[in-house]
Amino acid sequence: xxxxxxxxxxxxxxxxxxxxxxxxxxxxxxxxxxxxxxxxxxxxxxxxxxxxxxxxxxxxxxxxxxxxxxxxxxxxxxxxxxxxxxxxxxxxxxxxxxxxxxxxxxxxxxxxxxxxxxxxxxxxxxxxxxxxxxxxxxxxxxxxxxxxxxxxxxxxxxxxxxxxxxxxxxxxxxxxxxxxxxxxxxxxxxxxxxxxxxxxxxxx
Numbered sequence: 001x002x003x004x005x006x007x008x009x010x011x012x013x014x015x016x017x018x019x020x021x022x023x024x025x026x027x028x029x030x031x032x033x034x035x036x037x038x039x040x041x042x043x044x045x046x047x048x049x050x051x052x053x054x055x056x057x058x059x060x061x062x063x064x065x066x067x068x069x070x071x072x073x074x075x076x077x078x079x080x081x082x083x084x085x086x087x088x089x090x091x092x093x094x095x096x097x098x099x100x101x102x103x104x105x106x107x108x109x110x111x112x113x114x115x116x117x118x119x120x121x122x123x124x125x126x127x128x129x130x131x132x133x134x135x136x137x138x139x140x141x142x143x144x145x146x147x148x149x150x151x152x153x154x155x156x157x158x159x160x161x162x163x164x165x166x167x168x169x170x171x172x173x174x175x176x177x178x179x180x181x182x183x184x185x186x187x188x189x190x191x192x193x194x195x196x197x198x199x200x201x202x203x204x
Contacts, residue, residue: 002163002172003156006110009173013180020188023122023141030130033137034080036187038090040140041073043186044112046092050099051108067113072140080137093186097178103168106159107175111183113155116143 022028022036048070074087099105119141126132126141134142144151163169 002160002169005169006107006173006176010111010176010180013177013184017180017184017187018118020184024125026129028125028129030080030132033126033130033132034077034082037073037076037080037137037140038082039187041070041077041087042091043093043096043183044070044073045090046094047096047108047112050096051105054099054105067109069112069140069143076137076140079135093182095182095185097175097182099175101168101171102162103166103171104175106162107172107177108179109155110159110172110176111179113152116148117152119143120148 022032048068052068077087078084097104097108099108120143122141123134123138126138132138134145159172163172
């Protein structure tokens, strides 16, 4: 099954990305969290523009407005004190995965949609450690809220059906790995020597 293959094929990159995350650090500060959201926004905003501009959504069979996360990130940053002008001039990732086929879109969305599952854990930590709720800067990680599990299962069925019909498993796998790779490089640039991981300044 394609989902099992994806989990195995992306395990190394997924683990590497999680190992560098500061989001569950007990010492996470509001400043570090805000900077982290800026990095996410700088990746998701151009990625979703690329996804929205794709001309093969009918082949993928997915309603694209449902998965947009950049508006949630913008909402969170505004709630945390950023201005619309700051958002419009925020640095954006230029090294994105190729999304020119339905198979590559599915590979990318496997990573993006899968991240909503871990976001539920982050949401609880943000509330407990920083008193941040989905209404005060934590909407992005809340994702689909109580519907996150069912939405993930629904996406998994769509992905599986597409893979069975198309036979493009290898292309899906390659795209998922490329998405993890580009996201990791963008989120975690070279750390300044001597800077605690929970207070990294992201050079924005």
